[in-house]
Amino acid sequence: xxxxxxxxxxxxxxxxxxxxxxxxxxxxxxxxxxxxxxxxxxxxxxxxxxxxxxxxxxxxxxxxxxxxxxxxxxxxxxxxxxxxxxxxxxxxxxxxxxxxxxxxxxxxxxxxxxx
Amino acid sequence: xxxxxxxxxxxxxxxxxxxxxxxxxxxxxxxxxxxxxxxxxxxxxxxxxxxxxxxxxxxxxxxxxxxxxxxxxxxxxxxxxxxxxxxxxxxxxxxxxxxxxxxxxxxxxxxxxxxxxxxxxxxxxxxxxxxxxxxxxxxxxxxxxxxxxxxxxxxxxxxxxxxxxxxxxxxxxxxxxxxxxxxxxxxxxxxxxxxxxxxxxxxxxxxxxxxxxxxxxxxxxxxxxxxxxxxxxxxxxxxxxxxxxxxxxxxxxxxxxxxxxxxxxxxxxxxxxxxxxxxxxxxxxxxxxxxxxxxxxxxxxxxxxxxxxxxxxxxxxxxxxxxxxxxxxxxxxxxxxxxxxxxxxxxxxxxxxxxxxxxxxxxxxxxxxxxxxxxxxxxxxxxxxxxxxxxxxxxxxxxxxxxxxxxxxxxxxxxxxxxxxxxxxxxxxxxxxxxxxxxxxxxxxxxxxxxxxxxxxxxxxxxxxxxxxxxxxxxxxxxxxxxxxxxxxxxxxxxxxxxxxxxxxxxxxxxxxxxxxxxxxxxxxxxxxxxxxxxxxxxxxxxxxxxxxxxxxxxxxxxxxxxxxxxxxxxxxxxxxxxxxxxxxxxxxxxxxxxxxxxxxxxxxxxxxxxxxxxxxxxxxxxxxxxxxxxxxxxxxxxxxxxxxxxxxxxxxxxxxxxxxxxxxxxxxxxxxxxxxxxxxxxxxxxxxxxxxxxxxxxxxxxxxxxxxxxxxxxxxxxxxxxxxxxxxxxxxxxxxxxxxxxxxxxxxxxxxxxxxxxxxxxxxxxxxxxxxxxxxxxx
Numbered sequence: 014x015x016x017x018x019x020x021x022x023x024x025x026x027x028x029x030x031x032x033x034x035x036x037x038x039x040x041x042x043x044x045x046x047x048x049x050x051x052x053x054x055x056x057x058x059x060x061x062x063x064x065x066x067x068x069x070x071x072x073x074x075x076x077x078x079x080x081x082x083x084x085x086x087x088x089x090x091x092x093x094x095x096x097x098x099x100x101x102x103x104x105x106x107x108x109x110x111x112x113x114x115x116x117x118x119x120x121x122x123x124x125x126x127x128x
Numbered sequence: 129x130x131x132x133x134x135x136x137x138x139x140x141x142x143x144x145x146x147x148x149x150x151x152x153x154x155x156x157x158x159x160x161x162x163x164x165x166x167x168x169x170x171x172x173x174x175x176x177x178x179x180x181x182x183x184x185x186x187x188x189x190x191x192x193x194x195x196x197x198x199x200x201x202x203x204x205x206x207x208x209x210x211x212x213x214x215x216x217x218x219x220x221x222x223x224x225x226x227x228x229x230x231x232x233x234x235x236x237x238x239x240x241x242x243x244x245x246x247x248x249x250x251x252x253x254x255x256x257x258x259x260x261x262x263x264x265x266x267x268x269x270x271x272x273x274x275x276x277x278x279x280x281x282x283x284x285x286x287x288x289x290x291x292x293x294x295x296x297x298x299x300x301x302x303x304x305x306x307x308x309x310x311x312x313x314x315x316x317x318x319x320x321x322x323x324x325x326x327x328x329x330x331x332x333x334x335x336x337x338x339x340x341x342x343x344x345x346x347x348x349x350x351x352x353x354x355x356x357x358x359x360x361x362x363x364x365x366x367x368x369x370x371x372x373x374x375x376x377x378x379x380x381x382x383x384x385x386x387x388x389x390x391x392x393x394x395x396x397x398x399x400x401x402x403x404x405x406x407x408x409x410x411x412x413x414x415x416x417x418x419x420x421x422x423x424x425x426x427x428x429x430x431x432x433x434x435x436x437x438x439x440x441x442x443x444x445x446x447x448x449x450x451x452x453x454x455x456x457x458x459x460x461x462x463x464x465x466x467x468x469x470x471x472x473x474x475x476x477x478x479x480x481x482x483x484x485x486x487x488x489x490x491x492x493x494x495x496x497x498x499x500x501x502x503x504x505x506x507x508x509x510x511x512x513x514x515x516x517x518x519x520x521x522x523x524x525x526x527x528x529x530x531x532x533x534x535x536x537x538x539x540x541x542x543x544x545x546x547x548x549x550x551x552x553x554x555x556x557x558x559x560x561x562x563x564x565x566x567x568x569x570x571x572x573x574x575x576x577x578x579x580x581x582x583x584x585x586x587x588x589x590x591x592x593x594x595x596x597x598x599x600x601x602x603x604x605x606x607x608x609x610x611x612x613x614x615x616x617x618x619x620x621x622x623x624x625x626x627x628x629x630x631x632x633x634x635x636x637x638x639x640x641x642x643x644x645x646x647x648x649x650x651x652x653x654x655x656x657x658x659x660x661x662x663x664x665x666x667x668x669x670x671x672x673x674x675x676x677x678x679x680x681x682x683x684x685x686x687x688x689x690x691x692x693x694x695x696x697x698x699x700x701x702x703x704x705x706x707x708x709x710x711x712x713x714x715x716x717x718x719x720x721x722x723x724x725x726x727x728x729x730x731x732x733x734x735x736x737x738x739x740x741x742x743x744x745x746x747x748x749x750x751x752x753x754x755x756x757x758x759x760x761x762x763x764x765x766x767x768x769x770x771x772x773x774x775x776x777x778x779x780x781x782x783x784x785x786x787x788x789x790x791x792x793x794x795x796x797x798x799x800x801x802x803x804x805x806x807x808x809x810x811x812x813x814x815x816x817x818x819x820x821x822x823x824x825x826x827x828x829x830x831x832x833x834x835x836x837x838x839x840x841x842x843x844x845x846x847x848x849x850x851x852x853x854x855x856x857x858x859x860x861x862x863x864x865x866x867x868x869x870x871x872x873x874x875x876x877x878x879x880x881x882x883x884x885x886x887x888x889x890x891x892x893x894x895x896x897x898x899x900x901x902x903x904x905x906x907x908x
Contacts, residue, residue: 014737016728018774019835021741025767027828028748030707034700034820036811041699043751046764046794050771055831057775057783059838060848064734067779068852068864075856077864082779084855085848088868091783092880098790099887102797106891109804110898118806124697 018058025051036120038108045104049097053090060086130188132176133202136169136212137252140219144244151237159227159580162240163220166247170216173209177605180209183612187257187321196260197318203257205321206609207388210456211254213606214463215378219247221584225471226369228581229478239279243370246272250378254385259308259318263301266350266382270297273379277366289362292676296359297349304346304386310335311343311393324392324616331396340400343390344407351383351437354410358673360437361418361430368474371426372467380433381459384440388455392616395447404445409541411438416548420649421660425473425483428556429466432509432549436462439524439545442538446527449615454523456610460602461508461516464592468505468585469557472498475581476560481571485555486657490565495576499561501585506557508592510550510646511639516596521546521642525635546642551649559653704820707827714830718837726836737777744770755808765795782865 025047032044060083068077068084112118143165151158179186185205192199204212226243230236249268256262271294278290312318314333315326323330330336347353352360360380364371374380387404394400412435419431436458443455475498476491477483492499504515511521524546528539567574576582595602668674694705718724744767751763768791776784812820851872852864861867869877 014733015839016836017733017738017741019832019839021744022835023828023830023832024745024748025828026831027824028752030703030827031820031824032752033703034824036700037806037809039805039808040752043760043764047748047751047767050767051831054771054774055835057778057780058835061839062778064778067781068855070856070862070864072862076853077855081852081864083848084852084864084868087780087783087865088873090780091786091865091869092876094783094786094790096880096883098794099884101794103887103890105797105801106894109801110894112806113804113898113901118809119811120699121811 015058015062018054018062022051022055022058025054038112038118038120038123041120042101042104042108046101049093049100053093053097056086056093057090130186130202132172133186133188133204133255134190134200136172136216137248137255139165139169140216140244140248140251144241144248147240147244148237151240156227156231156236158236158240159224162244163223165244166216166220166223169251170213170220173204173212173216176204176209180204180206180609181605183609192261197258197312198260199258199318200261201258201319202255202261203321204255206606206611206613207385208254208613210460210606210610211381211385212251214381214460215247215251215254218463218467218584218588219373219378221588222369222373222467222471224580225372225474225584226367228578229369229474230367231578235279239367242272242275242279243373246276246378247373250382253382257320259312259320259323262320262386263305263308266301266304266346267298269379269382270294270301273297273363273370273374276370276374277363279366279370283365286365289359289365293359293363295680296356296676300346300349300356303342303349307339307342307346310339311390314339315393320389324390327393327396327616330393336394336397337399340394340397340403343386343394344403347383347386348407348441349383350386351380351441352411352434353383353407353437353441354414355672355675357411357414357434358671358676360434361427362673364426364430368426368470368477371430372470372474380437381440381463384437384444384459387441387444388614391444391447391614401445401447404447405442405535405538406445408438408440408442408445409538409545411435412442412545413438413541416545416552418664419552420548420656421663423485423657423660425476425485425488425556425560426470428485428552429469429473432552432556433462433466435545435549436466439542442542443524443527444614446531446535446538448527448530449611450523450527450530452611452614453607454520454527456607456614457516457523458520460606461520461592464588465505465508465517465553468501468589468592469509469553471581471585472502472505472557475577475585476574478581479572479574479577485559485653487566487569488560489563490561490567491574492561493565494567494574495561497582497586498577501582501589502557502561504589504593505585506553508589508596509553509557511546511642514593514597516592516599518596518639519599522635522639525638528638529634543638543642547645548649550642550646551653554646554650555653559650700820704823707823711823711826711830714834718833722837726833727840728836734777737774740770740773755810757802757805757808760808761795761798761802764798765791768794780865782863 029044029047029051032040032047035041035044063080063082066081068081068087070077111123115123117123143162147158147162150161154161176186183206185203185208187201187203189202190200223240223243226239227236230239233239246269249265249272253262253265253269256265274290274294277293278286280286308318311323311330314330314335315323317323317326330339333339349356352358363374366374415431415434415438419428419435422428422431440455440459443451443458473483475495476488479495480488480491482488508515508517511517524542525539528536528542531539696702747763747766747770751760751767754760754763768787772784772787772791775781775787810817851868854872855861855864855867859867859871861871
């Protein structure tokens with residue numbers, strides 16, 4: 014099953030990268046969103062996929078029963094999801110404000126704003 | 129008391145950094161105080177004459193980066209002794225002289241800082257017994273001389289010339305460093321005194337030729353040998369005390385010093401000898417030719433310095449005992465008369481306002497002491513008896529007449545060189561003081577220079593006369609130890625009595641020819657000036673400096689070109705380049721270090737997940753290609769919730785919950801700003817989009833390959849299992865992921881909260897700014 018998810022991760026990266034290379038500023042945000050989804054999924058998958066076995070300690074035990082999903086990548090991805098949200102929200106606000114200030118939604122017009 | 133070896137440069141460096149403060153406290157008289165430092169160092173060095181003369185020398189080592197072989201190894205042997213005396217002795221007088229010359233200059237303190245720092249670096253250089261230490265000091269002299277040459281930094285020309293000197297000597301130093309590394313690799317030590325005992329090992333090594341070429345590039349750039357000679361006359365852009373110091377005792381002699389220092393280890397092959405002799409004699413001849421046409425006294429002296437450097441290099445190449453003796457004597461004599469003459473030129477310039485030899489005449493009545501110093505120095509430079517310069521010249525001819533076969537051309541070069549040099553010496557040192565005065569034509573009314581400006585020249589000039597008449601004591605304690613150090617022998621004996629040299633033999637005949645020819649050059653000097661501008665303009669396009677300018681401009685052009693191409697300022701190009709490079713490097717690494725086969729079990733799959741993956745893939749394509757916000761939002765939402773489902777399915781309930789929450793918020797946020805966003809448009813052409821699509825797909829495929837390969841690697845599974853096992857006993861938490869976040873990696877989580885809070889602040893500021901602007905527009 015990992016192979017299929019790996020292909021999905023590749024698709025998300027490809028789509029995100031393509032989107033990043035577009036000139037429309039909004040596509041920039043879409044690209045960032047897609048890549049962060051792909052990256053989260055990548056880290057998650059690297060730990061190995063195990064259906065329905067969360068790393069939870071049962072009420073009568075002290076260690077989670079083997080086998081269990083690797084908790085370390087999960088903790089990292091959890092952090093990444095939240096930070097990704099912060100980034101996306103900031104980027105959205107920035108793009109909305111920037112295109113209003115520059116007066117163009119073509120990102121190539123943004124390099125002439127320093128003059 | 130060998131600690132004095134580290135104390136000598138230290139005293140001068142301390143004086144250097146104290147100079148700006150002292151200038152504020154003492155005013156212009158600061159030169160008298162600062163000159164104490166070099167003279168004190170001179171005293172310390174002279175106190176070691178005994179051990180140096182016996183051939184034992186003095187050594188002192190202090191640990192520095194000993195693991196890298198770089199320790200503070202200092203050593204005072206005959207060569208270092210001679211050089212140190214010149215640096216500190218002449219340096220002391222220069223410090224005094226500068227006080228008069230730079231009188232009232234607002235940046236006098238800064239000037240002394242640079243000058244003394246340069247002196248300290250130079251002294252450290254000649255005392256170093258460690259290749260790395262030597263290199264550090266070598267670079268320090270380059271940097272400080274850059275500051276000195278460019279001291280008049282308001283002038284664009286001065287800045288350009290300073291940069292030229294820095295680039296030429298700096299690039300040479302890079303080659304030299306490579307040579308040092310090879311030398312240390314071959315011998316297994318960084319200590320120069322040890323390397324010099326391992327000459328056979330060095331010469332048997334396959335790197336021998338490489339070491340020579342690299343070291344000589346360093347030495348030739350620093351000592352301005354052809355084809356790197358052009359920076360030296362240009363370095364005249366600095367104030368005259370700088371020229372006097374840099375071109376007499378120090379900087380330019382550093383290359384000669386390096387050759388002499390490594391001579392015991394490297395000499396003995398045709399490559400070494402002929403490289404030095406040929407480049408040295410070419411430098412001599414070229415310098416003399418160009419010198420003939422100079423009209424600025426300072427330039428004349430600069431070209432004679434270039435010629436002397438050529439002679440010294442040539443003599444090191446000839447390498448016989450007479451040649452080395454001649455080299456040491458010539459070096460000492462040159463330091464004395466050239467420092468004098470430069471200081472004299474500075475005084476003339478200072479008092480009359482010009483350095484043009486066609487204007488300067490008959491100053492002897494008005495500047496008597498300067499005239500005497502100048503005359504003595506010029507006669508010594510001409511090589512007339514009984515001056516010290518005569519002994520140097522005689523020794524050159526003695527070494528020369530021993531040559532046979534084709535090597536006799538070096539003798540011819542020396543003869544021509546000495547002959548012209550004498551003419552130039554008279555032109556620069558005698559010409560301005562004799563003849564009919566024309567004081568009215570001068571920009572300023574001349575009078576004698578102040579004490580601080582004539583003391584140095586007169587002392588050094590008289591020294592050249594005295595040691596010419598009675599050379600014995602100088603021979604015993606300065607010349608022969610230096611010759612021994614260069615030859616790599618314990619001790620060398622030589623007899624330099626003046627009357628031994630005045631014998632009717634071939635060398636004396638050559639001396640006679642030199643004197644006659646020199647007078648003719650002097651007499652007919654005006655003929656050269658008449659055609660000077662034409663000749664110099666005609667050869668300039670073919671010179672080394674023109675080549676330097678071409679290389680410099682080409683480098684600048686290339687730099688601009690590649691900056692324009694790489695730094696386009698367009699996001700698309702940056703992303704494109706990064707992705708292409710990343711794909712290339714990743715595939716190259718997989719190809720080189722791994723294999724392409726990947727163990728994939730396609731048979732094992734969940735129907736639910738297969739369906740989900742297909743839906744998400746379609747959504748990803750739609751999100752990118754669609755030009756309608758509804759489609760884009762629906763696609764992004766599908767992907768986000770799809771990811772949440774994957775998390776939930778594969779045992780990560782916490783991730784699934786968070787992802788659902790965040791995804792909902794993101795979609796809501798997108799809806800919120802959608803009215804402020806422009807319509808989605810397609811800007812790029814079809815070809816660009818196709819190219820980007822191919823590159824992006826390649827990137828995605830590479831990530832997939834990477835992930836599939838990574839799945840087969842487990843670096844340290846113990847981390848995860850230890851965390852899981854410690855979770856309940858240590859942290860009393862049953863959800864391992866939660867425990868990791870709030871307990872084991874709590875600081876990371878704090879960092880994450882800070883990031884989100886910062887993003888929130890940023891958003892608040894952006895929204896506030898937008899509202900303010902809109903309000904402003906409404907009210908106006």
